[in-house]
Amino acid sequence: MKYIRESMGNDLRPVRGTRDILDEEILRFERILDATRRVSALYGFEPLSTPILEFTEVFKRTLGDASDIVTKEMYTFDDRGGESLTLRPEFTAGVARAFISNGLAQRAPIKLYSHGPLFRYERPQKGRYRQFHQINIEILGTAEPGADVEAITVGAHILDTLGILGKTKLEINSLGDSASRDAYRAALVKYFSGFKNDLSAESKIRLEKNPLRILDSKDPSDKKIVADAPALGEHYSEDAKRFFDTVQEGLTASGVAYTVNPRIVRGLDYYCHTAFEFTTDLLGAQNAVLGGGRYDGLIEQMGGPKTPAVGFAAGIERLALLLDEGKNHARPIAIIPIGAAAEKKAYALARSLRDKKIRVELGFGGNAGKRMKRAAKRNTRAAVIFGDDELASKSYKIKQFDTGKEHTVPADMLAEALSDDTGS
Ligand code: AMP
Numbered sequence: 001m002k003y004i005r006e007s008m009g010n011d012l013r014p015v016r017g018t019r020d021i022l023d024e025e026i027l028r029f030e031r032i033l034d035a036t037r038r039v040s041a042l043y044g045f046e047p048l049s050t051p052i053l054e055f056t057e058v059f060k061r062t063l064g065d066a067s068d069i070v071t072k073e074m075y076t077f078d079d080r081g082g083e084s085l086t087l088r089p090e091f092t093a094g095v096a097r098a099f100i101s102n103g104l105a106q107r108a109p110i111k112l113y114s115h116g117p118l119f120r121y122e123r124p125q126k127g128r129y130r131q132f133h134q135i136n137i138e139i140l141g142t143a144e145p146g147a148d149v150e151a152i153t154v155g156a157h158i159l160d161t162l163g164i165l166g167k168t169k170l171e172i173n174s175l176g177d178s179a180s181r182d183a184y185r186a187a188l189v190k191y192f193s194g195f196k197n198d199l200s201a202e203s204k205i206r207l208e209k210n211p212l213r214i215l216d217s218k219d220p221s222d223k224k225i226v227a228d229a230p231a232l233g234e235h236y237s238e239d240a241k242r243f244f245d246t247v248q249e250g251l252t253a254s255g256v257a258y259t260v261n262p263r264i265v266r267g268l269d270y271y272c273h274t275a276f277e278f279t280t281d282l283l284g285a286q287n288a289v290l291g292g293g294r295y296d297g298l299i300e301q302m303g304g305p306k307t308p309a310v311g312f313a314a315g316i317e318r319l320a321l322l323l324d325e326g327k328n329h330a331r332p333i334a335i336i337p338i339g340a341a342a343e344k345k346a347y348a349l350a351r352s353l354r355d356k357k358i359r360v361e362l363g364f365g366g367n368a369g370k371r372m373k374r375a376a377k378r379n380t381r382a383a384v385i386f387g388d389d390e391l392a393s394k395s396y397k398i399k400q401f402d403t404g405k406e407h408t409v410p411a412d413m414l415a416e417a418l419s420d421d422t423g424s
Pocket of ligand 1: 090120122127128129130131132133134288289290291292313314315316317318
């Protein structure tokens, strides 16, 4: 091992911003996926798995050439055939691509659930990685505000099932429809043009390309100017207002608590109407846990049929950080055969106990003493010990690891005796 470390140098470290996930954390990941699968199924979501690699164009066309993700954060490379490919930095573009490629419009409205790794070249810190994982929910093919209510409700339901809803707060906003946005954009251009010389270089470009982005600027002098910028809410069209009211009524009727925060804007061009975010105070700077919104124009923009849609993504690492200590897997029992005949019988015995949902460690060879030692290392709760005598009398000896007590049970009572032990 030492030799490998010396000869390979840094290569044994994972790439910066990526991590091995093991022990307690991977169990938390599994609890999150399990809860998401169960809860999303209650709402009629179907699982969908899309490739991690997509043509770069899929993200460029949807996220917009000027977005931070496209300009700074994507892992993009030419493959050996000269195609420009990108490791997905988010789910929605790939899901939208799959919706078009598979002709899913025929089945619209359709509800899809996905999960998996994403890649963004960001500065790593606690809760922010270059490879991270999300659960992702999309409802495609309906323009009804009820879909926005359902997307938010399923998000809240998943958080609640995980026991962390109380550690978050839900903020929602409306980005309006295109009429509202046009009016708002014009108002922003007018306002920011008055401060043209004081804006950061980046925001000067944004003023030409997408003035809404200036609102997200982290630059201190931009922030001062943004503080007094006109609010979108003053420019909602009648339709946009009605839509937002209906979403809020639906949330209240569903028992989902929220506050309206006009600062929730979602960074990407394709969002409209509802934008929402569950945030927490418990994770320092990385306070966003789950975020989403409505994106009515995206699929058409990609060349598909007109398909209004709404969805969200939640970071699994951040959810995992918020989870309470989980129940660990039940402790296993060990099978300790003594002698050749018992050794042979051990495989069938292990299978029959596993069929009864009992966790079994068979140990791999060696004498009884070695097997006992190995079993102790695996946090085993009991050992089933048997040799020729036990085989002849159709019985097994059970040794409890915690108390050291031993007793013998008839063969046909074994599973019952082992289950009784833990109440499991
Ligand atoms: P976004 O796709 O940026 O809206 O992010 C949705 C959710 O993914 C956030 O609320 C976070 O929980 C999570 N997330 C985003 N970026 C990262 C990252 N670099 N590392 C870990 N989690 C992330």
